[in-house]
Amino acid sequence: MKILVTGFDPFGGEKINPALEAVKGLANTIKGAEIKKIEIPTVFGKSAEVVKVAIKEFQPDVVLNIGQAGGRFALTPERVAINVDDARIPDNEGNQPIDEAVQQQGKAAYFTQLPVKAMVTAIKAVGLPGAVSNTAGTFVCNHIMYQVQYLIDTQYPTIKGGFIHVPFIPEQVVDKANQPFMSLTDMTKGLTAAIEAIVDFEGKEDLKEIGGAIH
Template sequence: MNILVAAFDPFGGEKINPALEAVKSLEDTIGNHQITKLEIPTVFHKSKQVIEQELEQRDYDAVLVVGQAGGRFELTPERIGINVDDARIPDNEKHQPIDQSIQAEGEAAYFSNMPVKRMVEAIKEAGVPARLSNTAGTFVCNHILYQLGYLQATRFSNIRFGFIHVPYVPEQVTNKPNQPSMAYETMVKGLTAAIRVIDQQDEKVALGETH
């Protein structure tokens, strides 16, 4: 498969984004998959536009976006992106033409069509903590997962799309007491394991949570 792996630039006053640094460290070939890496802005709508432009230029079989989720202990493949975009127009963009894909005619949510449960198990089998997440939040990470679902439903019907959150790295938590972190090498190991099984069928196992 030809897989586009995108990651966000630093945001929130951070000097680095561990998601981006981990993606940069991925091999260009993982199993039978050819990997193309892309940096995207942590900005509503613009992040989607950058990915859409890349999809228009080359044929991809899958798009995986990686983002930071400070406070999480594990790599967390996301199950669903919800539609909060119709109410999320930044003040500095209100005077600009709005992409029709952020309007309310989109679905309420889009489920990732990647084998997210199999990806979680593959990450764990590689010795890296992982958990299936049922919420990507309401920031740009959720936005891009939702927009990937919209693009798959309306323009690129053959692609698989998904999102994985990664924790902070140790250097980010030196002044953040009690915050978990993970080494870059561990993230890369887990992401590689997840990407390796992107073309497989998902497992029929229950991965629900009680909290």
């Protein structure tokens, strides 16, 4: 199995993006799967072009995008991406689409093909907080998850795609009161566990466990 894992560069005035740093810490092989790690820009459109080139060159079986979600306390595999760009802040090149479609011809939403319940169970099994998320937001994180799903729907039907959000790291919350955080070492440990679950559940149904949310 070949897995393409992406991490965003820093954005929103931050000097570091824990998603990218945690991805850098991943082993090159996990449970026999070849892991290719790349940095992608926090830019609408351009992020998708970088991933599209990497897919063409690497021909992965799985594309797993990793992004930062400050304020969350857990590693959160995303269930769904929606066809909306609605940027609360500008991206790293000043783009700020408001209520625009990610893809004019795309579906309203796409669900991940990855076993998110099994991934959460694996994250918790290594002693870290994990939860299924039902919203990837409307910034570049949702954008790239949707763009990958659109590519799967239109060009690469055998590929599976998904997204995991990670929290802040300690140095990001020094001046942010009451914000949860996680160490980079733990993030990489949790991402590794999630990837192991992806490998283990290849060709299998996801776990049928509680993972919904009231709100």
